Amino acid sequence: MTEKARRSFIQNAWGMGAAALSTLAAGSVASSAQAAGVELGGKKPVFNVPQVVLPVVGSEELYPIRRIYCIGRNYAAHSREMGSDPTREPPFFFQKPTDAIQYVPIGAVVDHPYPSLTKNYHYEAELVAAIGVGGKNISIERALDHVWGYTLGLDMTRRDLQRALGDEKKPWEIGKSFDYSAPIGPIHKVAKTGHFKEGAIWLKVNGVTKQSANLNQMIWSVAEQISKLSEAFELFPGDIIYSGTPENVGPVVKGDVIEMHIDGLPNLSVKIV
Ligand code: MN
Numbered sequence: 001m002t003e004k005a006r007r008s009f010i011q012n013a014w015g016m017g018a019a020a021l022s023t024l025a026a027g028s029v030a031s032s033a034q035a036a037g038v039e040l041g042g043k044k045p046v047f048n049v050p051q052v053v054l055p056v057v058g059s060e061e062l063y064p065i066r067r068i069y070c071i072g073r074n075y076a077a078h079s080r081e082m083g084s085d086p087t088r089e090p091p092f093f094f095q096k097p098t099d100a101i102q103y104v105p106i107g108a109v110v111d112h113p114y115p116s117l118t119k120n121y122h123y124e125a126e127l128v129a130a131i132g133v134g135g136k137n138i139s140i141e142r143a144l145d146h147v148w149g150y151t152l153g154l155d156m157t158r159r160d161l162q163r164a165l166g167d168e169k170k171p172w173e174i175g176k177s178f179d180y181s182a183p184i185g186p187i188h189k190v191a192k193t194g195h196f197k198e199g200a201i202w203l204k205v206n207g208v209t210k211q212s213a214n215l216n217q218m219i220w221s222v223a224e225q226i227s228k229l230s231e232a233f234e235l236f237p238g239d240i241i242y243s244g245t246p247e248n249v250g251p252v253v254k255g256d257v258i259e260m261h262i263d264g265l266p267n268l269s270v271k272i273v
Contacts, residue, residue, distance in 0.1 A: 052098040055186040056149070057106070063130060063149065063187040066238030068096040069229055070126075070155055070176070074219050074244025081247050091220040091228050094172060096155075096242075100182040104268050112270035114254050115178055118158035121252055121272075124245035125203035125211050125260040127196055128153045129222050130187050134236040143223035144195050146235065152262045153184035154270070155242050159251070182242075185268045197221065199263030201246060205256050213246030215262070220244075 053062040072092050073079040079086035104110045114121060132148025155176070162175030198216035202209060220228065225241055252258060252272050259269045 050099075052101050054101070054103060054151070054184065055105075057186050057188045058192065059189070064238045065098045065101060065240060066236050067233075068098060068100065068182060068240055068242065069093050069233075070096060070242040071220065071225050071229075071244045074225075075213060075217050075246040076219060077213075077217075077247035078245055078249065079219070081249070086219055089219075091225060093229055093232070094176055096177045096182050100177060100179060102180045102183040102270075104183050104185055104270060106186065106266040109257060109269040109271050110183065111273040112156070112183055112258075113180055114272050115156075115158060115180070117174065118160055120158070120160040122157045122159040122249045123203055123205070123210070123252055123258055123260075124155040124157060124249050125201055125262075126153055126155050126242045126245050127201065127215060127222070127262055128184060129196075129226070129241045129243060131226070131235050131239040131241070132237050134234060134239070136230055136234045138227050138230040138235070140223050140227045143226035143230075146226055147190050147195065147222070148237065149187040149189045150193055150196055150265070151185040151187050152260060152265050152268050153182060153242060154258065154260065154268070155245060156181045156183065157249075159249075183268065183270050184240075185266065188265060193264055195222070196262070196264065201260075201262045203258060203260040205250075205252060205258055207257075207259075210250055211246050211248045211260075217246065218244060 052065040054065065056063050070093065072094065073082055073084050073089060076086035102112060128151045129147050130149040131146055133146045135146060138146060158175045162172050165172055165175055196215055198214055201213055201215055203211040222243055225243060254272050256272045257269060259267055261267045
């Protein structure tokens, strides 16, 4: 999708009109002001910061994104290829900014810009869980009750920068959390899909299979991820969790077409431009 198309999607997604747009914007200003302990008292923000939203499949509703959490090294074979020992490592998390979202409609091949600064740009195919009920210290047994829906996404990574920063014990930020680094499909309500505990996950580049695994190979299940994450952060509706990628991550270059699949969800495709 071009920048113009992306903007027009966001505008359209915002309710096909100024009325809906202002409702959403005012609501989000009010709620963030309240979260920060600021009394609005009739004051108005100097500009609107867009609320990032995703369409909900089979519905006129939009799912607003609050935070994007990502789990690292959650499949044993991928953990080994990244130089870690999967038997000893507790789950760890990082975040991407919400405006790293690049929405990929079902059936579309969206243009995805090759980012600056990297010479080793990698795909990571991942299941994404979308939270609908927040909480702290959520038990594993109740964790899936907090899921509103699911989708699939790419955790795009400047691998050379991620590695270099890691070697220097610096944050991964510019390796992981840059613009457009989170291509993602629309949200599917859990009532329609059920929970994802097993099933094929694969990724092809130009029709050639690169990643191929099963969701049941995750070291930490979605329920365990939610439980663990909620020990560190209070979760809220609108939080989404990228659940980690299987082995055989690898590079793409301009002109490549990525297609990814998870059993039970429509495929997602982007073209690197
Ligand atoms: Mn990842």
